[in-house]
Amino acid sequence: MLTAICGINWGDEGKGKMVDLFSADYDIVCRYQGGNNAGHTVINDKGKFILNLLPSGILREDVVNVLGGGMVIDLKHLTEEMGRLREHGIRITPENLKISDRAVITMPYHVRLDCLEEERLADKKFGSTRRGIAPVYADKYMKKAFRMGELLHPDVMYARVKDIVEWKNLTIVGGYHSDPVTVEEVLEYFKTYGEPLKPYICDTGLYLNEANKAGKNIMFEAQLAALRDIDFGIYPYTSSSSTIAAYAPVGAGVPNLKLDKSIGIMKAYSTCVGEGPFVAEYFGEAAERLRALGGEYGAATGRPRRVGPFDVVASRYGIRCQGADEVVLTKLDILSDYDEIEICTGYELNGKIIKEFPYPDALNYCKPVFEKVKGWHCDISACRREEELPEAARDYVRLLEKLCDCRISYVAVGAERDAVIKRG
Ligand code: GDP
Numbered sequence: 260m261l262t263a264i265c266g267i268n269w270g271d272e273g274k275g276k277m278v279d280l281f282s283a284d285y286d287i288v289c290r291y292q293g294g295n296n297a298g299h300t301v302i303n304d305k306g307k308f309i310l311n312l313l314p315s316g317i318l319r320e321d322v323v324n325v326l327g328g329g330m331v332i333d334l335k336h337l338t339e340e341m342g343r344l345r346e347h348g349i350r351i352t353p354e355n356l357k358i359s360d361r362a363v364i365t366m367p368y369h370v371r372l373d374c375l376e377e378e379r380l381a382d383k384k385f386g387s388t389r390r391g392i393a394p395v396y397a398d399k400y401m402k403k404a405f406r407m408g409e410l411l412h413p414d415v416m417y418a419r420v421k422d423i424v425e426w427k428n429l430t431i432v433g434g435y436h437s438d439p440v441t442v443e444e445v446l447e448y449f450k451t452y453g454e455p456l457k458p459y460i461c462d463t464g465l466y467l468n469e470a471n472k473a474g475k476n477i478m479f480e481a482q483l484a485a486l487r488d489i490d491f492g493i494y495p496y497t498s499s500s501s502t503i504a505a506y507a508p509v510g511a512g513v514p515n516l517k518l519d520k521s522i523g524i525m526k527a528y529s530t531c532v533g534e535g536p537f538v539a540e541y542f543g544e545a546a547e548r549l550r551a552l553g554g555e556y557g558a559a560t561g562r563p564r565r566v567g568p569f570d571v572v573a574s575r576y577g578i579r580c581q582g583a584d585e586v587v588l589t590k591l592d593i594l595s596d597y598d599e600i601e602i603c604t605g606y607e608l609n610g611k612i613i614k615e616f617p618y619p620d621a622l623n624y625c626k627p628v629f630e631k632v633k634g635w636h637c638d639i640s641a642c643r644r645e646e647e648l649p650e651a652a653r654d655y656v657r658l659l660e661k662l663c664d665c666r667i668s669y670v671a672v673g674a675e676r677d678a679v680i681k682r683g
Contacts, residue, residue, distance in 0.1 A: 260285075260476045261518050263504035266484025267525040267577035270532065271557070271564065273589035273671060274524045275299025278315040278480045280676055281522075286475040288316025289325035289467065291510030292500040293482035294365055294395070295336045296388040298557070303676045306347055312337050314480050317349060317356065323470075325463045327479075328361030329500065329510020331395045332407065333370070334452035358456065359463040359512055360408030367448060368427055368440045369394040375435040385496060386533025396499035403427075407460050410453045420445050464512030471516060479507035479518075485577035486531075493619045496535025504581045523583030523665070525574055527591045527655075529567040529603075530555050536622035539567035539603035539629075553593040568601040568629065571662045576616030578665045586663070588656060589671040592678075597634040600655060603627045604662065632658060640673040645682050656682075 264281065266272050279301045282288050295311035301318060302308075308318060312332060316322035326332060341351050369391030376394075377387050387393065398404040403423055409416035420442055428439045467477060481502050486492045488502040501510065504521040508514055528549060531537045541549060546566050549555070555564035578586065594600055605612045606625035617625065635649035642648050648656075648670075660667045670680045 260520070261471070261479070261508070261516055262477070262520045262522060263479040263481065263507040263518050263581075264522050264524060265481040265504040265507075265581045265583070266487075266502065267523040267574055267581060267583065267586060268484050268529060268570075269486045269537070270297060270483040271530055271555075272484060272524040272526045274481065275301045275310060275315045276671065276674065276676070277522075277524050277587050277589070277669075278478065279303060279318060280679060282316040282319050282322050282478060284476060285316065285322065285478040287323045287325060287467065287470055287477045288314040289327050289463075289477060289479050289507075289511045290314045290330055290482065291327040291479050291507045292329040292502060293498060294331040294390060294392050295333050295340075296390040296392045296498065297482045299482075300674075302674045305349070308344065308347070310340070312340055313344070313351075313356070316478070316480075317344065317351065320350070322355065324356050325467065325511065326356075326358045326362055327463060327511040328359040329506065330359070330362045331365045331392060331399070331500075332358070332362050333365040333390065334448065334456060335367070336365075336390075338452050338455065353458045356459050357461050357463050357466055358407055358459045360406065360411065360460050361464075361512065362407045363395060363399045364405045364407060364453070365391045365395045366405070366445065367391075368431065369398070371437070372431065372435075375431070375437055379435070386535070388533075393499045407456075410449065410457055411460055416449070417446070462512070467511060467513045468515070471513070479504070479511055481507070485580040486573060488580065491580045493535045493622065496533065496619075504583070520584050521582045522668075523578055523581045523586040524589060525577070525586045525663075526589050527569060527594055527659075528553070529570045529573070530564040531567075532557050532562055532564050536619065536625075537565050537567065538573070538606055538622055538625045539570040539627045540565055541567045548596075549593075552596055553590060567627075568603055569659060570603040570627075571659075572603065572606055572614060572616050574659075575614075575663050578663055583665055585666045585668040587669040587671060588659065588667045591652065591656070591670050592638070592640045592672040594655070595635060595637060595639055598636055599631045600634045601629045601631055602658075602662075604630045640678060642672055643677070643680060645670075645680055648680070
């Protein structure tokens with residue numbers, strides 16, 4: 260069984276929690292894109308964990324975790340993340356963590372370039388997480404990046420260092436007038452943070468193919484979400500990688516395998532970190548109230564998230580892009596405080612109501628159309644069966660299911676692992 264767990268909205272839907280829960284039925288959890296630019300927060304019996312690079316399956320003893328070739332890996336960040344988990348008693352060995360030899364290495368100069376560019380942009384900045392993600396993906400496609408597998412072939416790698424450093428300095432020194440990168444600091448980075456990771460590096464495509472043949476269940480865990488996808492998202496306010504479920508087999512290293520299922524994670528309201536058009540956005544008191552109720556601050560950066568009500572137009576588009584067979588509706592409990600709940604059911608563009616998500620540039624001219632439904636106004640976080648939910652909450656779930664035209668198979672009502680309702 261090959262399943263992708265992906266985000267339907269702008270990210271931060273609670274994918275980490277759901278992967279953590281679902282991983283009980285999987286032998287392998289594999290990240291297939293992105294880097295340490297987002298964070299999954301997982302709360303379970305072992306504690307509270309923020310995972311930026313490691314798959315959420317790392318918190319389960321018997322799950323093998325894979326960092327796929329579509330990823331970009333900051334070696335220092337990974338080393339520190341592994342260290343933090345080990346301090347909490349989490350076992351991480353080459354047996355339960357495998358890093359693709361095709362994955363690209365995020366270098367300290369990528370992080371520096373990311374910061375230099377955001378500073379240059381000043382008030383026109385993109386809201387980058389400054390983790391070097393755009394510069395490293397750019398280098399990947401320029402064929403000037405280092406890959407994990409090169410750590411196993413140091414002669415080839417070291418021969419490229421001088422040329423790449425020279426080339427990078429054309430931009431860093433020539434363009435940004437910043438201090439040059441040196442060959443020595445690059446070699447030092449590989450020695451300090453690359454060498455110890457060598458035992459974990461392998462051909463994860465081969466590993467996953469063999470595991471699949473042996474009948475193992477494999478889950479692909481996406482970072483970010485449909486509206487942040489480099490091709491289908493709100494470009495240029497997107498991430499630099501493909502967050503789409505269909506990319507999972509490619510980014511994991513198994514382009515020959517087909518997904519059996521795509522499960523979308525969709526939030527009961529909307530949040531968006533950083534810049535870019537966000538049609539259904541709340542401002543002022545309405546925003547502060549929802550942000551406080553949902554604790555909407557970025558896991559990786561601590562930045563306050565922009566918030567708004569559930570957006571049917573964007574979510575339907577997200578479901579289509581992800582080819583979602585079913586969705587999990589998360590954070591329903593956060594809406595318990597409201598007497599009436601707003602839903603964005605359409606966008607008004609040039610005097611017309613549209614229901615399909617437009618080309619991103621048109622979003623700047625769209626106005627949200629809000630409709631109101633009755634709230635339930637009571638705590639639902641202890642509910643574990645659908646019948647236990649108040650009628651208004653059940654109606655809200657049914658309404659979103661109908662408006663989005665996709666089955667809602669689970670509803671999450673709290674941050675804890677078991678705070679989930681499986682629908683009949
Ligand atoms: P991810 O990147 O998609 O995994 O999302 P984040 O981890 O950034 O944000 C999700 C946050 O919401 C985390 O702190 C989760 O523990 C929490 N969370 C997930 N599902 C629920 C839920 O149903 N209710 C509540 N209250 N919190 C949830």
